[in-house]
Structures are given as C-alpha cells and as structure tokens.
Amino acid sequence: MIDYLYRDDYDDTSELTIEEQNRSSPEQLNLTHQWKDAFFIQLVKYVYGPHAPANLNLQDTVATFTTRHISTLKELQSFHEICKKSPHFIYKFSTLLMERVVQLETELW
Numbered sequence: 001m002i003d004y005l006y007r008d009d010y011d012d013t014s015e016l017t018i019e020e021q022n023r024s025s026p027e028q029l030n031l032t033h034q035w036k037d038a039f040f041i042q043l044v045k046y047v048y049g050p051h052a053p054a055n056l057n058l059q060d061t062v063a064t065f066t067t068r069h070i071s072t073l074k075e076l077q078s079f080h081e082i083c084k085k086s087p088h089f090i091y092k093f094s095t096l097l098m099e100r101v102v103q104l105e106t107e108l109w
Helices: 003-009 019-025 040-046 056-067 075-086 086-109
Strands: none
Touching: 003 019, 003 075, 040 056, 040 086, 056 086
16 A cells, blocks of 8 residues: 555556456555555554654655545544544644645635
8 A cells, every 4th residue: 555655656547448447456446445444544653653764755645645535534433543643644634634625715716
C-alpha cells in the first residue's frame, strides 16, 4: 500500500479498458476494501508515529489520501482513535480538509 500512496498511482481505473480491469488485481483497481483492514490505520500510525523517520512527503501523501476517503474512514473506530492520539496527523489532516473546503466553496461560487 505504501507504494500505491507514495507513487500516487493508486487510482488508474479510468485509464484501463474493461478487459484490463478484469485482469487487474483488486488492490490495483480500488483500495477501498483495504480500509476495512487495520492495515491503513497501521500505516498512519507508522508514518506519523514518534519513532518513524521524518518523511514529510510520505506524511503529506498519506494525509491527502485520507482526505479523499473520509466517507469510508469515518465509519472506522480505529480512525477516530488515531485522530485522538496523533496531533501531528490531525493537524495535517485538518489543514488539508480546510484547503479542500475552500476549493469546493470557490468552485461553487
């Protein structure tokens, strides 16, 4: 999953033909199902954890990916726990959410 996030190539379904989509792995087509696993939550804990090497690019990528999947994540108790326990993550996440809201407001007006 880190490769998908870091390379920013996790959503290529619009570029694939139907035949190519049928041959592709489920992970390649859509990471939504992996949200149900604790893997993404563990990834956030690792990337934003106190012992993780500082990698701002990866942290930004994970936070951006998180903002794009709020509807799925909001249902996960483990996501709410991370928000309570990781101030650095929640700061970056909320900053990106504010930017997204401003962008959407601008598009509407």
